[in-house]
Amino acid sequence: MPKLNRAQPPLGFIPPRYKPWVVQGCYIVLPLMLRLRLRPWLPAGIWPVTCHNPEVLAECFRQFQTGKIRLLLAFRHSQVDDPICLSYLFSRLVPRAARQKGFRLKRPLHSFFMYDRGMPLWAGRWLGWFFAAIGGIPVHRGRRLDLKALKAVREQIMTAPLPVTIAPEGATNGHGEVISDLEPGTAQLAFWAVEDLQKAERPEQVLLLPVGLRYIYPRPDWAALNRLLSQLEADCGLPVQSFSDPAGTAAEAYYPRLLGLGQHLLTRLEGFYQRFYGLTPTEFEAVNSDPSNPGSSNLGPSNPDPVGELGQRLSHLLNGALAVGERFFALPSTGTLVTRCRRLEEAGWSYIYREDINDLGQLSPFDRGLADWIAAAATLQMQHMRLAESFVAVSGHYVKDKPSFERFAETTLILFDLVERVKGTRVPKRPQLGTRQAVISLGEPMNISDRWPDYAQSRRSAKAAVEGLTKDIQAALEELIAVAEGTLTP
Numbered sequence: 500m501p502k503l504n505r506a507q508p509p510l511g512f513i514p515p516r517y518k519p520w521v522v523q524g525c526y527i528v529l530p531l532m533l534r535l536r537l538r539p540w541l542p543a544g545i546w547p548v549t550c551h552n553p554e555v556l557a558e559c560f561r562q563f564q565t566g567k568i569r570l571l572l573a574f575r576h577s578q579v580d581d582p583i584c585l586s587y588l589f590s591r592l593v594p595r596a597a598r599q600k601g602f603r604l605k606r607p608l609h610s611f612f613m614y615d616r617g618m619p620l621w622a623g624r625w626l627g628w629f630f631a632a633i634g635g636i637p638v639h640r641g642r643r644l645d646l647k648a649l650k651a652v653r654e655q656i657m658t659a660p661l662p663v664t665i666a667p668e669g670a671t672n673g674h675g676e677v678i679s680d681l682e683p684g685t686a687q688l689a690f691w692a693v694e695d696l697q698k699a700e701r702p703e704q705v706l707l708l709p710v711g712l713r714y715i716y717p718r719p720d721w722a723a724l725n726r727l728l729s730q731l732e733a734d735c736g737l738p739v740q741s742f743s744d745p746a747g748t749a750a751e752a753y754y755p756r757l758l759g760l761g762q763h764l765l766t767r768l769e770g771f772y773q774r775f776y777g778l779t780p781t782e783f784e785a786v787n788s789d790p791s792n793p794g795s796s797n798l799g800p801s802n803p804d805p806v807g808e809l810g811q812r813l814s815h816l817l818n819g820a821l822a823v824g825e826r827f828f829a830l831p832s833t834g835t836l837v838t839r840c841r842r843l844e845e846a847g848w849s850y851i852y853r854e855d856i857n858d859l860g861q862l863s864p865f866d867r868g869l870a871d872w873i874a875a876a877a878t879l880q881m882q883h884m885r886l887a888e889s890f891v892a893v894s895g896h897y898v899k900d901k902p903s904f905e906r907f908a909e910t911t912l913i914l915f916d917l918v919e920r921v922k923g924t925r926v927p928k929r930p931q932l933g934t935r936q937a938v939i940s941l942g943e944p945m946n947i948s949d950r951w952p953d954y955a956q957s958r959r960s961a962k963a964a965v966e967g968l969t970k971d972i973q974a975a976l977e978e979l980i981a982v983a984e985g986t987l988t989p
Contacts, residue, residue: 504878506870509854510616512647513627513637515655521632522607526590532583544931545580545714548587550939551982553596559662559708559944560593560604569656569692569703571947572610573685573972574710575979576666577675581712582612584937585664592939611655612664613638613648617844634661639848640669640841649688656692657699664710667972669837672892673913675713675905678976679892680835686968689947690954690961697951709942709972711979719904720933721745721753727911727930728756734918735763750902757898757907758809760914765812768820768886778819781812810895817887824883827876836891843884850877882920889916908932938983942975 525532534544562568574585589608597604611634619627619637630637636655638648656663667685668678685707692705725745732739740756742748772778818832821839825832828846832839851874853859862870893913898906912929919927947968954964 504871504875506856506859506867506874507852508859510620510639510848510852512651513616513619513631513635514651515611515634515636516631517611517634517659517661518632519607521629522609522634525633526586526607529583529586529590533587545584545935545937548584548592548937548939550588550592550941552941553588553592554600555941555944556588556708556710557593557597557600557604559706560608561597561602562706563662564605567703568706569696570662571656571685571689571692571705571707572662572664572710573667573707573976574664575678575712575976576668577671577673577712578714579671580714580937581671584712584939585610585710587937588939609634610662610664611636611659613652613666615640615670616648617848634659639845652688653691653695656688657695667969667976669841670888670891673889673909674892674897675909676901676980677892677894677897678973678980679837681969681973681976682837683965683969685972686965689968690951690965693948693951693954705947706944707947707968707972708944709975709979711940711942711976711983713938713980713983714905714935715938716904716908716933717936718933721748721904723930723932724753724904724907724911727915727932728753728760730930731760731911731914731918732756734922735760735767737763750904750907753907754898754902757911757914758806761809761895761910764914764917765809765816768816769812772816772819772823776819776823778816781815806896806899808895813890813893813895817890820883821887824880827880836887840884840888840891843881847877847881847884850874885920886917889913889920904932940979940982942979945971945975 533548534546559568559570563570574581586609589610593608594604594606614630614635614637616637616639619630627637629635634655636648636651638652639645652663665685665688667681669682669684670679672679689705689707696703696705722745725742725748729739729741737759742752769778769780773780817836821836821843822832824830824843824847825839828843828850830839830842830846834842853870856862856870859867859870890913893910898910912932915929916927945968950964950968953967954961
């Protein structure tokens with residue numbers, strides 16, 4: 500990982516260099532990787548990986564390999580472990596479904612995919628080589644038009660020996676049952692694929708397949724959740740409320756601890772941003788604060804709805820945190836939280852990865868010092884964006900609406916990430932809360948070529964077609980959450 504408090508050379512584009520032998524090698528060790536979750540010192544992994552209708556994707560691959568279609572997969576990407584679960588779908592479940600249907604598919608079954616250009620910055624250069632070898636196409640998420648990435652994706656959709664997979668949410672949100680608002684890029688790429696095929700006078704149809712993915716804990720480890728809550732309470736300076744019999748304690752009893760943690764962290768962050776960055780207090784703070792203790796927030800008769808308050812205060816805090824970074828980079832505070840996060844990230848990268856300097860080594864020591872100075876400042880300002888990015892899908896009522904172990908685990912792990920980030924932990928070791936089952940569900944393939952006449956009428960109709968397709972993808976992915984709920988392994 501580079502030292503981001505020093506100026507760096509520009510981020511170069513990493514072109515895909517697909518090597519089937521790399522994919523085949525990964526598929527051999529994939530079951531072990533799933534069980535160990537890539538980290539051999541962790542006791543719990545992901546097993547089994549299930550899909551109730553893999554024949555849908557098997558048929559899509561059959562049509563793709565016979566030259567009838569070009570295929571895009573729009574998949575639900577909520578966790579960093581999702582790609583290895585999809586790899587199991589490609590390498591094991593789909594070939595088995597094809598054989599059961601009486602046909603065979605050319606191996607390896609895989610897909611090209613888009614990934615955030617920032618990932619190799621945190622994991623190391625090896626990840627850039629590895630992603631390129633398995634068909635990865637890097638994209639700058641904050642750029643309005645990453646022309647190199649768009650050109651590469653369009654070329655691969657047209658010519659690659661494999662389909663292309665895209666995560667239309669643009670980033671993980673840590674919630675198995677909440678889908679963030681989709682970005683329009685997936686729908687736009689689908690229509691561009693139709694356009695490119697028509698210009699090349701090729702007969703293939705363009706299909707887009709929605710892919711749902713969520714995780715279930717078949718045997719919830721309440722003791723591990725109890726330990727994690729106790730650790731967070733200790734880190735936050737709160738009294739530790741550990742249960743003597745975690746498994747025998749009702750799920751509802753965990754909620755006050757989680758709510759108390761959330762309220763405490765929110766109050767401390769509000770105080771921090773008010774004191775040092777001028778964040779204005781909300782009406783709730785004005786009513787419920789204790790004048791003798793600026794870090795307190797009371798939940799009494801004046802506040803009958805702590806969950807509703809939590810969501811509104813969190814929204815106010817996230818907007819304020821983003822505004823701090825936006826003032827530094829002279830950016831507008833417009834758009835959704837996700838849009839603003841991406842814009843801030845790109846601005847920060849422009850101060851760190853200096854495309855305006857031909858050779859950092861040729862700078863005078865003084866000029867190099869100035870470049871490092873602004874890089875360090877940008878790195879610090881981007882922490883405000885990282886805070887907001889972690890909480891874009893947190894509503895305040897997610898667990899209360901359905902106090903399942905999965906929702907407790909997801910929300911508690913988001914709080915863990917926040918605490919570790921503020922503590923300055925460089926590589927947090929996320930605790931495991933038991934073995935997870937990955938549940939994949941496939942929607943109905945959408946024929947984008949059939950929608951082309953509506954798109955091609957005018958610029959206005961093209962925009963409407965992209966918006967309509969984006970809404971349809973969102974609805975399909977949300978429906979697949981319910982489908983997964985009904986296909987769990989006992």
